[in-house]
Amino acid sequence: MAKLLYTMGEVANMLSEAPSAVRYWSNYFEKYVKPQRNAKGNRLYHPEDIETLKEIQFMVKNQGLTLEGAMQRLKEDHRSVDRRVKALDSLRAIRKQLVQVREAICR
Numbered sequence: 001m002a003k004l005l006y007t008m009g010e011v012a013n014m015l016s017e018a019p020s021a022v023r024y025w026s027n028y029f030e031k032y033v034k035p036q037r038n039a040k041g042n043r044l045y046h047p048e049d050i051e052t053l054k055e056i057q058f059m060v061k062n063q064g065l066t067l068e069g070a071m072q073r074l075k076e077d078h079r080s081v082d083r084r085v086k087a088l089d090s091l092r093a094i095r096k097q098l099v100q101v102r103e104a105i106c107r
Contacts (some may be wrong), residue, residue: 005036005044014050015057025056028067032056051085058085067072 012019026033032052035043045053052074059070074088 004049005046006050008043008045011050011053012046015053017057022053025053025067029056029071029074054085054089058088058096 004012008019008022009095012022015022026035026049029052033045033049033056035045038044053085055074056070059065060067063079065073
């Protein structure tokens with residue numbers, strides 16, 4: 001069962017990014033990423049926010065876009081980026097499974 005809200009540390013681990021990068025992206029893309037805050041003021045992210053952060057990460061890290069370019073892409077049409085991000089996530093999951101199978105065979 002998936003969680004409803006994720007902490008900054010959990011999101012940073014999911015993305016393999018520093019928490020400062022996730023925080024910066026959250027502030028820069030405040031129109032698209034809207035984390036809730038708890039009583040202490042900590043950010044809590046919805047799964048939709050995490051998907052948007054994955055899209056931003058893909059555009060910045062893989063496609064080499066600037067943050068402004070990523071913002072333009074999100075404004076125009078982020079459905080195509082969303083499909084690519086999901087495909088990349090699927091490929092990573094397949095690779096992880098294949099590595100586990102290889103390790104099980106080599107034992």
